[in-house]
Amino acid sequence: CTHYLFIVVVAVNSTLLTINAGDYIFYTDWAWTSFVVFSISQTLMLVVGACYYLTFTGVPGTATYYALIMTVYTWVAKGAWFALGYPYDFIVTPVWLPSAMLLDLAYWATEKNKHSLILFGGVMCGMSLPLFNMVNLITVADPLETAFKYPRPTLPPYMTPIEPAVGKFYNSPVALGAGAGAVLSVTMAALGCKLNT
DSSP: OHHHHHHHHHHHHHHHHHHHHHHGGGSGGGHHHHHHHHHHHHHHHHHHHHHHHHHHHOOTTHHHHHHHHHHHHHHHHHGGGGTTTOOTTTSOOOOOHHHHHHHHHHHHHTTSOHHHIIIIIHHHHHHHHHHHHHHHHHTSOOHHHHHHHSOOTTOOGGGSOOOOOTTSSOSOHHHHHHHHHHHHHHHHHHHHHHTTO
């Protein structure tokens, strides 16, 4: 019972994080900063739940299954954006599945070695998700155009969309997210495995 409750709680929280991550494009002046923060948060949420689930069952493939649960939850939850007047192609689901597949691959290729899963799987998952997230964003409608076309009446003045200052903070959000994610994901992968012992 505790096992399935954990899966539901983590997957639901992942969904909430994803909805926030889809929203960051509205904060156009801080878009890249937010991209890094949200990419890392999603990476950590994915890796802790996927590693827990993977080592609990001991079956390579369950990390991908867990990512699929997160994805489906998110698709269902994001249907609510229709009610807010947003186009469905604007707020999209970050691509978790390839990163989860890398976790499964690390576990399978090392013959279910938990330490390899933590080290290799954690690094690969942490480095890949920001990249897949950015690839996903390339398909998104222009953020400024969408933000002005679908204004939110409850949006406070300090969050009003403004022209972004690209490169104001750093030049490569994917590299920064991947670097930080690779380090932090190893710790969270270890935590996910530890929860089973």
